[in-house]
Amino acid sequence: AGKSTLLLQSSHNYRERGMATMLFTAALDDRYTKGQITSRIGLTQAAVMFGPEDDLFKNINTQHQKTPLSCVFVDEAQFLTTVQVRALSDVVDVIGIPVISYGLRTDFQGQLFAGSAALLAWADDIQEVKTICHCGQKATMVARLDDHGTVVAQGTQVMIGGNDRYISLCRRHWKQRLGQLPKAPHNP
Numbered sequence: 001a002g003k004s005t006l007l008l009q010s011s012h013n014y015r016e017r018g019m020a021t022m023l024f025t026a027a028l029d030d031r032y033t034k035g036q037i038t039s040r041i042g043l044t045q046a047a048v049m050f051g052p053e054d055d056l057f058k059n060i061n062t063q064h065q066k067t068p069l070s071c072v073f074v075d076e077a078q079f080l081t082t083v084q085v086r087a088l089s090d091v092v093d094v095i096g097i098p099v100i101s102y103g104l105r106t107d108f109q110g111q112l113f114a115g116s117a118a119l120l121a122w123a124d125d126i127q128e129v130k131t132i133c134h135c136g137q138k139a140t141m142v143a144r145l146d147d148h149g150t151v152v153a154q155g156t157q158v159m160i161g162g163n164d165r166y167i168s169l170c171r172r173h174w175k176q177r178l179g180q181l182p183k184a185p186h187n188p
Contacts, residue, residue: 003102003129005039007073010100018170019070022057022063023047026076037075047075050084057087061095069097077103080115089122102129108144108152110174131168139168143177151177 025037027049035147037047051057060072063119076082080088080101100157101123105116112120120126133139143151146163177180 002039002131004037004075005043006041006129007075007100007102008037008039008045008133011045011073012073016071020067022060022069022072024050024072024074026079027051028079049079050074051132052079052081052084054084055087056084057094060091064095072097072099074099074101075103077101077104077119078107078113078116080161081105082114082118085115085118085122092124104142106142108142110141119169120132126169133168133170133173135170135173137170137172141169141171141174143167143174 007023009022014021023037023045023119024037025035025047035049036044038044042123048059050059060069063069072088074088080103088101091097091099101119103116103119104113105120106112131139143166145167151167170175170179172181
């Protein structure tokens with residue numbers, strides 16, 4: 001959907017005006033170079049990796065003491081823990097630094113990620129990055145593909161992958177591809 005591209009562009013806008021930013025990305029996302037946010041169109045920038053045990057408030061505050069930060073950006077925010085989302089809200093409320101997070105709302109089974117659920121509950125503002133289904137409708141769901149390109153309904157919540165493993169679909173086509181779309185009632 002272009003989430004990483006938007007993140008990198010937003011950070012660039014701050015830096016272009018001489019303002020410091022701090023970028024985070026999930027340590028478990030190993031599709032590209034570790035410690036780097038990479039967009040599918042080739043934009044890249046160094047980032048601090050986070051795992052579930054990391055104290056983001058402490059990391060951000062320490063960096064802010066060295067170089068005053070104008071904004072913090074988090075890529076792959078669905079992998080944040082609930083505690084980390086709360087810590088990011090403390091960055092906004094206590095330190096006064098805006099935090100902008102980009103991530104998926106739901107997994108391939110239509111279930112909220114823990115980080116996404118916490119962000120939906122705690123965020124001051126939520127903006128959707130829109131993408132489209134093959135039918136032209138707004139895509140709101142993500143389907144996981146097996147090695148043969150077939151949509152799968154079971155598996156672990158997290159499997160790192162890009163366009164080779166996931167496709168964006170509207171809800172109707174997501175249900176259809178999973179075999180969960182009921183037949184329309186027959187009206188005589």
